[in-house]
Amino acid sequence: MDTKTATKQLREGQKPQWPANAESLKFAQLLDESTEISRTFRPEFVVPSKAQLKRKTLNDDPKPAGQASTPEDEAIYFCGNSLGLQPRAVGEHLNAYLKTWGSIAVGGHFTALEDSPLTPYQDMAAGCAKKMSAIVGASPSEIVAMNTLTINLHLMMAAFYKPTEKKHKIMCEWRPFPSDWYAIESQIEWHGLEPKNSMLLVEPDDGYLMTTDKILRLIEENADELALIMLPGIQYYSGQLLDIPTITAHARKHNITIGWDLAHAAGNVELKLHDWDVDFACWCTYKYMNAGAGSIAGAFIHEKHGNNDQYKGLKGWYGHDKSSRFLMDNKFVPTPGAQGFQCSNPSIVDLTCLAGALSVFEKTSMTDLRSRSLLLTAYAEHLLSQISSRNTKDGNLPFTIITPTDPRFRGAQLSVLLPEDVFEDASAALEANGVVCDKRKPGIIRVAPVPMYNTFSDVCRFMDIFEKAIGTEKKQEAQP
Template identity: 40%
Template structure:
């Protein structure tokens, strides 16, 4: 598989040839697939909950064994002492999101991290109080933003600026985002976007939005729930003030897995930043002196509240090791080809049967396509499940399909569309 544009073909033989030539094909064997009948389920839900890496259970059991045999000494003894367990994961996660180790920490869950970041980076004033975000942001982000706005004594209906696509269009245009920043930037305290929109799959131009917002004096944050482990990110170079993400989707950390947070290094030593503080975020050099005043650890770790849950770190470790082996550039190259192949096959279905809400430009999307069908989508979903194909549904009428490059194949994509074709012609 090269970086050249792929010339797709419709037959299954093409899919099998692409899989045979795929340098990442062996990673499929590193995951456990749900069963359907006598075989494995065709799983296209990496954008909702990633599959379990085979080594996850082993690593969790190793941590359990250390607890059983070492007790509290497990913090300092054994093959992987708990006091330092999170450090290598932070370095691995930094490579996934294009950041420096100082800028990344694995902690909490996504919405908790969003609240912690907004405590520091949403500091409204009478002149500058607004928050700019996409109108179709994930509900949890909308709830978090509204509650933060109310906490500061403002009315979300007057303070949040929700951007929607132009009439008759499915996605936001970058020029429309930049125009609002140019026109209203002096009112805006925070720009907060989901880097990949969960509903339509649009990937926003993070660098352009950040530059335009900073030029107006705004703080900038991104929710990378659908981007981390999906897109080739460059958080440090793009320069947002912060970012947050979960690790149970493309990062395969398990249900409710620990999340990630990024704080740009220009804030690394700014102890004056308003923040909620906890013991584990105290400077490591003085943490065990038990001083009454909080001295934040430089970098993203300064936002940590509590010591990390080792069992969750162990499960996530299994997946991050695979990302290190595969590398994000290689995964992204395969992902572009996989999703492009899915789009190519969908285009060959009977006219009017399916419409994709997701941009056709690979630079403006990740792995998943959001599909709207002319026939009943709920019935369509039931048909797919009866055939052992697992996608998901988003109200009111969107089915999302996400071929994840770590474990999905070109044959998976071909089989999925073949079922849709049979349904379309029935």
Template identity: 45%
Template sequence: MANFEPTLEYAQGQDDIDILFSFRERFHIPQHEGQDCIYLCGNSLGLQPKSTAYLFEKELADWAKWGVEGHFNAERPWFSYHQQFSPSLARIVGAQKEEVVAMNTLTVNLHLLLLSFYKPSGSRYKIIMEAGAFPSDQYAIETQVRMYGHNPDDAIIELSPREGEHCLRDEDILQAIEEAGESVACVMMGAVNYYTGQYYDLKSITEAAHRIGAIAGFDLAHAMGNIPLQLHDWKVDFACWCSYKYLNSGPGGVGGIFVHEKHGNNPEVFRLAGWWGNDESTRFKMKKGFIPAKGAASWQMSNAPVFNMVGHRASLDIFDKTNMRDLRAKSKRMTAYLEFLLQQLNHLSFTIITPSEPERRGAQLSLLFHDKGREAFDALTNQGVIADWREPNVIRVAPVPLYNSFEDVYRFYEVLKTLAV
């Protein structure tokens, strides 16, 4: 951080040499009093690509022109609409294209995957997850263990930070998995904790789970499009994600899943059957007897929600013009600059609870206010800063490399300097 400077000139200079800066022009930036907001909330909802409206119009035109025949005659036929996303998603998560598919929404997908991969049997029935996971994950896992007749207080092992610490230590996670041993059926964690912004070591967690004979799965809601992943090489069993945060695909945008080929290409692996998960070559024979398609696509239930996928296409078109390596490099530097600037502030009482090591975090810093946090958040909002408030006292700030600038980061710091709360 020694070469950072707390000046507007320095921030603008960094933008001048940023190879990704032009991507900002591809997004709509919300306005405040006639100027661009300081939008630092892409970890909650990504901005709208400017191409989204154009692509919606094209699909509407095809619907008007073709009616039902659009399933095969549209410019991007609806019958196979979901297939266009797999190459892009595979690059983002480090997978083979048959191992990923865009479908449903996050928690629906998590339930479908748990029905396939959480198979409690005898003394092996427990699930390991992080304490303080996003509520949807907590609810999903609680109801899954109840479905098999287990008490969540017994069947769910929640991993908490040490006394006085905010984040889990890697060695504590691995030790907990080892100690739980053969009682564990599944390790299912968020890849990045939504509250603290901590990124977990997915490779080591997966290896530890496999050593004790358990399945390893992850919720990638805050990792997808944020951190480079290698799910196939790490031998992760399954993963799911939403697309409306760092993937910028619109509120409630289509989710997606990863299923490792060793499971996806094994027809004996149980999955709930739906028409669109059936083998494409026999789908329209309309006969009894589910024949799973190859790979993750066999977990699909219904045909693609085309209009819910248009924003996904607009965003992934942008991702296809860059790569996760360059995005991650900018993200690390921009987040480090944000951390540097925050450390210059002495008049506000807060602690950065996100790990300071770049490899243990993504594009988010979480500021735990010791007092008057809500007042600080409201004051930021009134001055055109869009960040995210999480009870009881955390402001989450996420400079996203696709559309945020170093100047955004500096101006956020500039506003914070003026606060008198």
């Protein structure tokens, strides 16, 4: 198979032709060995074994984490869209932090040890911003690592949502993640307004997908009342990647502030936030950036909003410019750019984990990761379609993929919708066989082969387990 041609086709929205032996493990292994495909960074991650997934204490495993006897003994981890695997660099960075804290104590704020991967504490947020700049397509001064996703959404809306009697609506998706819904709802209520009157929901045209045309039409029809647009880069349930540049340009045409929740997009797909003229964006770093559960989040504020003369944010200690922060004269001088939107001094433990995780991204590019992701996801889609064909009976499909078929409008996720009477048993069977996927009711199993550490062999092995998981009961009934 010509993988370069296949990747080019996928980038153009076409489906490649897969060979007859595509379902074989040998074919998947050949793809893993191919030098034409961007390499995996799997050796730099801790991949748990199937046995380790069942551990009950920290002391019940004689083998170090991530050391399975054979590839077949490793867990199949397709849950990076919920929590990314642990980069080995995170442990190294944390050890450096503990040694720094234990030796020079408060001096760590201003001094870096010569052989340490860490910067002085007060420079770590800026250091992480620099490392995230290529991932989201912005200058380091437009990025800040701070807080958590929902808190950053609140801070951005506090800065950019300025409703008037006429312009008071916030456009959002029909089925946002609950934290987004709560944040939008409470911001509207904070201004004394009724959410039912001030939330403009984008409903899907058919099934689960929102069309770009409908979003543009809603902007056009409600331009006089829209104070803010806040949409997901990738919709968490369906896995749909929205057309961020086109929608943003339409908002700009009507002079409407637009922000994006990139929880499922940052570190997953190529982004150009500055060039697209996005006003603000927020993302977490525990999914595709692999910084650990509940890790510190990121935010983008376009440079046009970050100058000192037109400061929009809430004031706080770490938003004060570093050059005069310690004068303690209570005269706020915001740090130019996104860093000025900081309030509290950030958790250095969190920044240490993020810095370690981002060090792996510095060894590759989002272009290479996206190319690998396109091929991995397309391979998974092809094998799922083969399973569907084999298990369709009397015209009834065993499952439906609700994620867009056009590869340009999805990331590293396929949302597989199962019948309710199959969903729980299938999920349990996957778990019993060492497969970690995220399930979202009603009926969705989110299959996410992450290009940073998942392989084509992972995809192939998963499919064998998945087909048995959805068909076990029927096959047993068919036995004499």
